[in-house]
Amino acid sequence: MSTLPTYAAQIPEAGLKAALAKDRPAIIAEVTASGLKGRGGAGFPTGVKWNFAAASQAARKFVICNADEGEPGTFKDRVILQEHPDLVFEGMTIAARAIGAREGILFLRGEYAYLRGHLEGILARRREQGLLGPAILGSALNFDIRIFMGAGAYICGEETALIEALEGFRGEPRNRPPFPVNTGFLGFPSIVNNVETLAWAACILANGAPWFRLVGTEKSTGHKIFSVSGDCSRPGVYEFPMGITVTELLRHVGGEGAKAAQIGGASGQCVPAKDFGRTLAFEDISTGGSVIVLGPQRDMLDVLRNFQEFFVDESCGQCTPCRRGNTKLLEGLELLSEGRCSMAYLRELCALGETMQVASKCGLGQSSANAFLSVVEHFREEIMGRIPSHV
C-alpha cells in the first residue's frame, strides 16, 4: 500500500557525504537550484530559508524538524519517520552544516509518542556510527539532535507556535516578522522544516538538483508524498510527481466516481468533480499532501461541520477573527442543517470567511474558512433549503 520508491532507493548517508565535501554556500546553492519548496504545505523555498539563517553570525543556531503533523488527513510524516527516519536525520545534519548549527530538535506531536522509542534508538545508533555528535564522519561538523514531545495542539504545526511550545509557553503564534530564521528558538536563528522537506534535502544532496527537477512542473519541482484517505479502495501513502491531476491521483488510489476531494486537509479546499482536471502543485492546488476522497453518498454539510468543529477546538483564541469567526461559521452550519439560513445571511457568512482570510494572525485563521467558502461556492444547491429529518 505504501510505496516510496525513490526514498527507498537512496544510498545511506550519500547526501551527508556529498554535503560534507561541499562548502556551505554550495550546499544551499544545490538546494536552491533544486527548487525544493516546503512540503508541510506552505511551499516556502527551502534554499531561501536556509540562506537567511546561514547569513546570520549568531552564536547559536537551531535546526528544527516539524513533526507536528496535525492537518486532518495527513499521515505521510508518520510513515516517513517509521520507515525512513535516517533520511530525515541525515537531512537535518545537512541543514546544520549548511546554516552552521550545532543543535537540532525533532518536534514530535504528542499523538505520535509511540514512535519515540524507535526514533531515540535510531539517534543512538547514529551517534555510535559517528553520524551525530562531535566530528561527524571525521569532519569539523559538530551536531546532535534531541526529541521534544508536543502536548496536543494542532496550532503547534505553525512554526512560531512550535517555537513558543519549545520555550515552555502556550502555543500562540508570534507576529512575523521577525521570522524564525532571524529570531527563532530562544531568540537565535532557527530553521523549521517539515519532515518530508528534510528527507528530500538529503536525496537532493545525494543525487543533485537536476535529478530532482526531472519530474514536477516549472514552479513545483520533484515528487511529493501524499496521504490519501476517505472513500477510495486503496488508501495510504503515495509518491507522485508534482503537477499530477486530481483525476489521475484518484485513479491510482481507487477513488473514481468521487463527488469531491478535500485537498490540503481541513485548511485546504474542497475540489468538486468538475474540477478534477486541476493539478496538485503550488501554482494550482497547493497542498501539504492530504487528500480525503468524498464519495457520492457524502453530505457536504457533515463534512464542513466536522472541519468547523475542528477549528473551533484548535483555534488558539489569540486573535478575534479566528476565535469568533470559526464559532460563527459553525453556528451558520447549524442553521444550514436545520434549513433556516437565508441567502443574505449565507452571503454575510462568506464575507466573514473572507475577513478571516485577511485579518487572522496566522495560517490557521487565514485558512480555516477555505473549506466553508469552497463548499458554499460549489455545492450551494446541496446545502440550501434543507428539510431537517425530524420535521
Next chain:
Amino acid sequence: MLMTERDRLAAEIAGLAEKLGRNRTSLIPILLEVKRKYHTIDSYAMQVIADLLAIHPVEVNSVVSFYAFLGDRPQGKYVIRLCRTLSCDMAGKSRVRRQLENDLGITFGETTADGKFTLDWANCMGMCDQGPALLVNDRIHTRVTPESVHEIIETCRRAFGVHAAEAKEVVFK
C-alpha cells in the same frame, strides 16, 4: 493531600527538573511527565514547578490549560482518545464511540468512578487510512470496530490484576 504525599510529589518534581533542566524550556516536558505518572496536574504540583523554574504559578496554569494532553482535570489511568476528524468519522467513529460509552458506562469527557478510564476526543491523529483509530495512553489502535472495543478495554483491565505494576509497563510502555 497528605503531607507525606505532598513531600513525595515535590521530591519527584524536583528530580524531574534536575533531569530535564531547571529552566522554562523544560516546562512542557516536566508537565507531560507529571501528567503521565499522576494522571492530573493539581495546583500544588503547579506551585512546585513554578518555584523550581522561578516563574509565577499562573504561567504554569496557563500552559497546562492550553494543551490537550495536559489540563488540570484528573483523568483515569487509561485515557482513551478516539479520533473524531473526518476520515475516522467517515470510517464509522460514531458507532465506536457509542460502544465505548456503553461498555464503560460514561460519556466522552468523563472518567469512570474507579478512576481507571477516561474517554476523550482527539483531533486527527494521523491514522486516516486505517480508521477509526484510537489511542489508549500512548498506544495506537486502528480499524477499531464496535466489537473490538471490548477486547481493548479488557486488555487494560487485565493490567490491574495481580501483576498490575509489571503488566502495565509491558502493555502500555
